[in-house]
Amino acid sequence: MDSKIDVFISSQSFQEEDLRGKTAVVVDVLRASSTMITALYNGAKGVIPVADMGDASKISQNLDSSHYLLSGEKDGVKIEGYDLGNSPLDYSREKVEKKTIILNTTNGTKAIKRAGLAEEIVIGSFLNLEALLDHLQAVETDIGLVCAGWKGRLALEDLLCAGNIIYELTGGNLPENVQDGAKVAFGLFEKFGDDIEQAVKTSNYAVRLKDIVSEEDISYCCQLNRMHVLPVMKEGIISDFYGKEE
Numbered sequence: 361m362d363s364k365i366d367v368f369i370s371s372q373s374f375q376e377e378d379l380r381g382k383t384a385v386v387v388d389v390l391r392a393s394s395t396m397i398t399a400l401y402n403g404a405k406g407v408i409p410v411a412d413m414g415d416a417s418k419i420s421q422n423l424d425s426s427h428y429l430l431s432g433e434k435d436g437v438k439i440e441g442y443d444l445g446n447s448p449l450d451y452s453r454e455k456v457e458k459k460t461i462i463l464n465t466t467n468g469t470k471a472i473k474r475a476g477l478a479e480e481i482v483i484g485s486f487l488n489l490e491a492l493l494d495h496l497q498a499v500e501t502d503i504g505l506v507c508a509g510w511k512g513r514l515a516l517e518d519l520l521c522a523g524n525i526i527y528e529l530t531g532g533n534l535p536e537n538v539q540d541g542a543k544v545a546f547g548l549f550e551k552f553g554d555d556i557e558q559a560v561k562t563s564n565y566a567v568r569l570k571d572i573v574s575e576e577d578i579s580y581c582c583q584l585n586r587m588h589v590l591p592v593m594k595e596g597i598i599s600d601f602y603g604k605e606e
């Protein structure tokens with residue numbers, strides 16, 4: 361592939377202009393990306409990412425309440441009054457089929473909003489790695505892997521997933537002239553890629569949220585290629601690139 365790949369270690373580690381004209385891949389393994397992928401896999405009509413509760417309530421006022429779910433978390437905990445939090449395991453077909461999800465999370469949805477100048481925004485995680493790679497192998501633009509991180513800081517699970525993406529795209533042979541971010545992500549994957557779940561279970565996230573987020577959630581988000589879903593943003597709404605038009 362001829363595209364250049366860069367990696368941004370958190371949603372605050374780049375200028376919005378840095379993504380102009382690129383394909384941006386927003387990676388928030390724990391948990392916003394994994395939640396969006398699961399929601400679309402289970403038949404949600406679309407996901408509207410919002411930066412805060414104010415935007416969520418403005419958007420919901422223009423929608424029929426039987427057609428949407430207000431979802432999201434603050435510091436890992438479901439926001440009071442919302443229908444769903446940010447655990448992908450809650451986004452069952454029974455709950456989300458045919459619904460539009462208005463999603464408000466601490467890092468993931470903010471990262472998506474900050475990637476607004478990109479030519480295209482897609483969502484990646486371990487769960488949809490293969491579907492994502494199929495798409496990235498064919499894009500003609502440069503690629504910016506945007507790790508959501510945590511409140512402006514690096515999160516191991518996101519950088520590890522970015523490294524996995526780069527490893528696969530380069531066939532395990534990193535060209536010498538890539539950006540430093542791509543080198544670091546690639547190196548992290550070389551070190552921990554053999555046991556992703558174990559590495560993620562010792563991450564800052566797992567320790568910080570051990571009383572809030574279940575181990576089941578973390579194990580679920582570490583699974584490779586569970587779903588052939590590619591969330592792609594169009595006019596403010598994320599839907600499945602491979603999904604059928606109704």
Ligand SMILES: O=C(O)[C@H](CS(=O)(=O)O)OP(=O)(O)O
Pocket residue numbers: 388390391392393433434435436437446465466467468469508509510511565569
């Ligand atoms: O809900 C999550 O898993 C995290 C919570 S925190 O910001 O890491 O405390 O939010 P996300 O936006 O999915 O990274």
